[in-house]
Amino acid sequence: MTEAPHAHFRRHRFPAEIIAHAVWLYYRFPLSFRDVEDLLAKRSISVSFQTVSEWAAKFGVKFAHQIRRCSRGNFADKWQLDEMVVTIKGKKYWLWRAVDANGYVLDALLQSRRNKLAALRLMRKLLKGQGTTPRVLVTDKLRSSSAAKAVLMPGVEHRSHEGLNNRAENSHLPLRRRERRIMRFKSARQCQRFVSTHGQIANLFLLHRKYLSAADHRQLRAHAFSTWREIALSIDA
Known part of the structure; x- marks a missing residue:
């Protein structure tokens, strides 16, 4: 059985999964672009912090827009x-x-x-x-x-x-x-640009763990990751 080919954004050398992961790291945690560069290097992914910065600027807003569309009307009154x-x-x-x-x-x-x-x-x-x-x-x-x-x-x-x-x-x-x-x-x-993107990505992974059992938390977290992957791979860039 052959492995399924990785999805790619147009005119980008790295697979969409890697780009989405870098953007997620930057907006999900208080990390600098150089921190993200080091974390990717630990996984044998050689990319400069300038490239991570470009990914965050270009794709972060796109991802946030998709999350906003999916969550519209689901907030408290x-x-x-x-x-x-x-x-x-x-x-x-x-x-x-x-x-x-x-x-x-x-x-x-x-x-x-x-x-x-x-x-x-x-x-x-x-x-x-x-x-x-x-x-x-x-x-x-x-x-x-x-x-x-x-x-x-x-x-x-x-x-x-x-x-x-x-x-x-x-x-x-x-x-x-x-x-x-x-x-x-x-x-x-x-x-x-940062606050507009950060708020929407934070919403997706805000699970209120204090009120959840471990099993429920894992299930909701898996769903959040699945939603993130769907959104990331649906971007036509």
Whole structure:
């Protein structure tokens, strides 16, 4: 019996499985491109960190887009919004993030302002991406969020309290770890691309292990890997 040929992306020398694995390593764990290069070298795969960087930029967004399409409409109807400051080349930006009640990332948007217009941009992006309105919207005490919500979702229940949107606040932690690992983001474009991709890949592998038996966890993890492989190999690049 002959081994089945590996799937390849067009104009790429390495098989699609290797490219997808490199992209998964970079976005799934707080690793640098050089770390991924070393991990691949351990498996006798000789590839430079510059190539890994190109793969992450080109395919990460494609994979995230496919994951987003597959998961649309499967999130909880309680949304939590929060914003965190990100400094890029000495300039302060605000990363606006929305998650559902289970901690899954709905969307993230990097902006230079923390005002009503910025909140409106995030909420419009959320409503367009999810195709529905939430039952409950939770924010901190920022008045800009309340003003934007009153314009776009006047009939949605709004809860504004510092301690209620802890899931949104906790969702910032992986980004902070990555920010320290790469010694800050180099540009606003790089940061936006990373958060847009990282959030969707993190969603796929967020299994809430605390509430699962070992057998259930293994089964869900295997399903996540299977879904990742299907998505990766379905990309027409």
